[in-house]
Amino acid sequence: MSTLHAAAPKTVEQTARSVKSKKLLSRTLLWIFLLLVAAFALFPIILAFFGSLKTNLELTTGTTMLPKEWKFGNYLQAWNTANFARFTWNSVFISVFTTLGTLLVGTMAAYAVARVDFIGKKLYVMIQSCTLFISIGAVVLRPQFDLMVALGLQKSLWGVIIILISAHATAFFMLIGFVRAVPRELDEAAFIDGCNFYSVYFRVILPLLTPALGVTALWTFRGAWNEYILPLVFTMTQPALQTLTVGLAGLKYGIGDAAQPQLMLAGACLSMLPMIVVYIFANKSFMQMTAGSVKG
Amino acid sequence: MNQARRQINAWTFVAPSLILTLIFGVYPIFWALKYMFYDYQGFGEPLYIGLDNFERLFRDKEFWHSVVNTFIYAGGKLLVTLPLSFVLAVILNRALKGRQLLRAVYFLPTVISASVMAIVFYVIFNSYNGMVNQLLVGSGIVSAPIDWLGPKYALLTAIIIAIWGAVGNYMLLFIAGLQNIPEDLYEAASLDGAGPLRKMWSITVPMLGPVLQMIIMLAITVSLKGYESIMVLTEGGPYGKTEVMYLYLYKLFFPVSSGGTSIQQFGYGSAVGFATAVIVGLITLIYFYVSKKLNDIY
Numbered sequence: 001m002s003t004l005h006a007a008a009p010k011t012v013e014q015t016a017r018s019v020k021s022k023k024l025l026s027r028t029l030l031w032i033f034l035l036l037v038a039a040f041a042l043f044p045i046i047l048a049f050f051g052s053l054k055t056n057l058e059l060t061t062g063t064t065m066l067p068k069e070w071k072f073g074n075y076l077q078a079w080n081t082a083n084f085a086r087f088t089w090n091s092v093f094i095s096v097f098t099t100l101g102t103l104l105v106g107t108m109a110a111y112a113v114a115r116v117d118f119i120g121k122k123l124y125v126m127i128q129s130c131t132l133f134i135s136i137g138a139v140v141l142r143p144q145f146d147l148m149v150a151l152g153l154q155k156s157l158w159g160v161i162i163i164l165i166s167a168h169a170t171a172f173f174m175l176i177g178f179v180r181a182v183p184r185e186l187d188e189a190a191f192i193d194g195c196n197f198y199s200v201y202f203r204v205i206l207p208l209l210t211p212a213l214g215v216t217a218l219w220t221f222r223g224a225w226n227e228y229i230l231p232l233v234f235t236m237t238q239p240a241l242q243t244l245t246v247g248l249a250g251l252k253y254g255i256g257d258a259a260q261p262q263l264m265l266a267g268a269c270l271s272m273l274p275m276i277v278v279y280i281f282a283n284k285s286f287m288q289m290t291a292g293s294v295k296g
Numbered sequence: 297m298n299q300a301r302r303q304i305n306a307w308t309f310v311a312p313s314l315i316l317t318l319i320f321g322v323y324p325i326f327w328a329l330k331y332m333f334y335d336y337q338g339f340g341e342p343l344y345i346g347l348d349n350f351e352r353l354f355r356d357k358e359f360w361h362s363v364v365n366t367f368i369y370a371g372g373k374l375l376v377t378l379p380l381s382f383v384l385a386v387i388l389n390r391a392l393k394g395r396q397l398l399r400a401v402y403f404l405p406t407v408i409s410a411s412v413m414a415i416v417f418y419v420i421f422n423s424y425n426g427m428v429n430q431l432l433v434g435s436g437i438v439s440a441p442i443d444w445l446g447p448k449y450a451l452l453t454a455i456i457i458a459i460w461g462a463v464g465n466y467m468l469l470f471i472a473g474l475q476n477i478p479e480d481l482y483e484a485a486s487l488d489g490a491g492p493l494r495k496m497w498s499i500t501v502p503m504l505g506p507v508l509q510m511i512i513m514l515a516i517t518v519s520l521k522g523y524e525s526i527m528v529l530t531e532g533g534p535y536g537k538t539e540v541m542y543l544y545l546y547k548l549f550f551p552v553s554s555g556g557t558s559i560q561q562f563g564y565g566s567a568v569g570f571a572t573a574v575i576v577g578l579i580t581l582i583y584f585y586v587s588k589k590l591n592d593i594y
Contacts, residue, residue, distance in 0.1 A: 037380070038401045041460070109314075113310070127317060136328055138545055142562060166320035168313065168316070196305075222407055261422070278407075
């Protein structure tokens, strides 16, 4: 009798302890897994950063992750000699104007589609969605280039900017959702107060869309900043117009001299840095945009 | 009168978008649809040759080789990316300390340019003196440096890079889908004594159904189309081992580097472009059909 009594609470305690240790084990395994994936995500960026501060010699023969001697001069060299100052300016120029243009064209169309049942609306929306789904790859670049030659814009960055703006279907579809979220009653109230179609757009819709515009702008800016093939094709014979992505890839082929991996990494860090800084402050907006595309 | 004015107003607002789309989005497609029946090298008079380009396409071993490579590349990428990002999404959708930070870290690769990262990977995966090999050899994991960009491993390296860039994106899409599932379903299941696996199969997967289908379809098309990072990393080499179909197509129109040259074949290139679009479209359709069938059975 007494032994039974004594044994019973002990088993409960034991099972409780084994459940607890099992839980602890699964938690530990879970965290090991999560941290491994985090390491996988961060590893290349960290390696690029440390590598960009090494000498060419250490980069090719060294065995430590951290540089022995921190060569910040690599960045100066990339900025001045390798022309990254120019590339950065071109990237900023393209990204800013592409973003502004996309927002303007996108919000105007989204406003009209969301608020007016105009003739041919279905056809217009269908054309926009077709451009999202049909992809014939690099073929389109050829006629696009010829068009820019015809317009006399192939020797400036405006050609690239206009083509990037013309690919605004994604932004357009997202903006429709945002405009629809603005209550129609506000438009109607503004109409009664004497506003017309245009002033409603400027005074009601745009101000109320501001947060959404910020998110869309980030998204568009990222796309333009990271674009590689379009600016490559347009600036192949004009190094002065190349963007960071194009100029950086160009380093791979060396300009007459031996490959300089430390410069490539410094250049890569220069190109990544603005996006990473923006991301640190606005990662929620970035993620909101991606998540939004599922919710529709 | 008022109605007519509204029509005109709306059209003036849609006009910039429509004009840009028609000129730079739609016209190039018709351009390709025309020239795929022509022999056109970029100079001289284009010559109408009927279906000759397509005949050549069917005999073009290099093209079909690139199609096979595309399937391996896309398949390898998806086989790792989708399950991994799904698992991460399920974990990070629960209450977990630090989940915001982890999400932000996993998503970070997606804000960086594929071409920039390809350069970084090109340097760190370099065969004899890349940092990855230095670390692997230095820590004794492998005895001799691995030729990451050589004929044997280049495609694998390209797949690893693609996975690196994609996991965070699909994780986030899955999380967005998961958040649409009402919490009380799980509570009810818990009351009925369902374990975590049971909840996964009986609630999460079926409830996620349509979203899951959409995300996977998106993933398939995106991974079939991707060629930017391969173009920078290996240019399709060595010996065509990493040549994917959209890269092959690109090379028929433009040189890979600013110093390089290419033999321009616009007519044949248009036919190849048409064929690649059809291949991607067919795969999407097949997937759509099969997944719909599976949904019906479920």
